[in-house]
Amino acid sequence: MEDNITYKLKQVCVQNPIFGPRNLGHYWGSMKDFVNNQDKHESYLIIDDVLAILMNPNEAHAIKNRTYFVLQDFINCGYDIEKSHVILTSSFTPYLMELILFYADFIDFKFCNYLYENSFLGGLKSYQREELGLNLYPSVFEVLYPQLGIPAISFALEAELFQGGEEIIGYTYIMNHLKNNIKKVYNDYNYPPMYEPARNGYVLGLDGEYMFQHNSIFLSEDEDSLIKKIDNIEDKRVIKDWLTSAGHKNVFEFYSEDNDFTYLKNLLKDILVNELKPFRENQLEISHLDEIIINNYENIQNQLTNHITTLKREAYKISSLKHT
Known part of the structure; x- marks a missing residue:
């Protein structure tokens, strides 16, 4: 057979x-x-x-x-x-x-x-x-x-x-x-x-431009730096782009009228701190x-x-x- x-x-x-x-x-x-x-x-x-x-x-x-x-x-x-x-x-x-x-x-x-x-x-x-x-x-x-x-x-x-x-x-x-x-x-x-x-073939950087080295979050970046960079995002398009890439587009649309988008930033922090944990901790x-x-x-x-x-x-x- x-x-x-x-x-x-x-x-x-x-x-x-x-x-x-x-x-x-x-x-x-x-x-x-x-x-x-x-x-x-x-x-x-x-x-x-x-x-x-x-x-x-x-x-x-x-x-x-x-x-x-x-x-x-x-x-x-x-x-x-x-x-x-x-x-x-x-x-x-x-x-x-x-x-x-x-x-x-x-x-x-x-x-x-x-x-x-x-x-x-x-x-x-x-x-x-x-x-x-x-x-x-x-x-x-x-x-x-x-x-x-x-x-x-x-x-x-x-x-x-x-x-x-x-x-x-x-x-x-x-x-x-x-x-x-x-x-x-x-x-x-x-x-x-x-x-x-x-x-997402075109990911926005922290400043709303195409993500490159100077305006990015690295996968192995330490937690404090990651949180600080997200807190400093001023362009709402970046929040939308990142949440969409992470599979949370509907959440962004629900909270899109939140002018200082505090909740959305905190959500992004939780997502990335957790998801990128292996990159920070596993050094080969x-x-x-x-x-x-x-x-x-x-x-x-x-x-x-x-x-x-x-x-x-x-x-x-x-x-x-x-x-x-």
């Missing part, structure tokens, strides 16, 4: 560790939904430290340490590292280079350059590039990797769901573009990963986090190798060479 095996879709969540510890924007914009879906999907957390170092070479050593904060925050969010996968892109640089080399053949130069010019790196002034440790003019890798690195590894993993906040949407356009161009050559179309929007050893990354290496290596082998065989008609 055959066992009933339920097929699980593969979901990918990408995190840039350039700023280290995750904040509420990351939490409601990608982390929470990704972790909540890990039992029904095969999950891959990709920490793209290659991009982080590419964006700020002067901080390369610090960025390595910040990747640990990202992984720790995901584990404290409930990410099951026994059942799910963790990928540190710098661990697979040779494989990424080979994948990018192949997929670069299916992206128009002008399109790729347009994407670059409208990116963070493409918008830097010369003095800003110098401050970050970048050359005056971008390298080929600087132009190609941000556009192709994550799409290439997602294709190699055969990901079907691409999950994340608003900044992730751009990758979906690139993947569709690549797949359509590949179809023209090989008459073979495998659908690119489908974008899975988060509950670097050796343990290294072990998690290492334990994931062989499985991911095999998937990337198999995909590259298929590309060589079917696209380049290169068979394995045997020594006689």
Whole structure:
């Protein structure tokens, strides 16, 4: 009798560790939904430290340490590292280079350059590039990797769901573009990963602007600091945005006429102090986090190798060479 095996879709969540510890924007914009879906999907957390170092070479050593904060925050969010996968892109640089080399053949130069010019790196002034440790003019890798690195590894993993906040949407356009161009050559179309929007892809910061480092609450922030920041919120839109993200939109609407929104602030404090408790209290050893990354290496290596082998065989008609 055959066992009933339920097929699980593969979901990918990408995190840039350039700023280290995750904040509420990351939490409601990608982390929470990704972790909540890990039992029904095969999950891959990709920490793209290659991009982080590419964006700020002067901080390369610090960025390595910040990747640990990202992984720790995901584990404290409930990410099951026994059942799910963790990928540190710098661990697979040779494989990424080979994948990018192949997929670069299916992206128009002008399109790729347009994407670059409208990116963070493409918008830097010369003095800003110098401050970050970048050359005056971008390298080929600087132009190609941000556009192709994550799409290439997602294709190699055969990901079907691409999950994340608003900044992730751009990758979906690139993947569709690549797949359509590949179809023209090989008459073979495998659908690119489908974008899975988060509950709130655009989380407001403490000042009512898009949440960034300077206007955020970090998941591991101490309780006193968290309470003080909430007390100092002046923009009612922030209260509404956060309560909606936390699943309490109806409560906000009921108390929306409360001009100083004392009750709503106290509710937010209770919610976040309780929900973020694991992030404050669970500090993991670097050796343990290294072990998690290492334990994931062989499985991911095999998937990337198999995909590259298929590309060589079917696209380049290169068979394995045997020594006689």
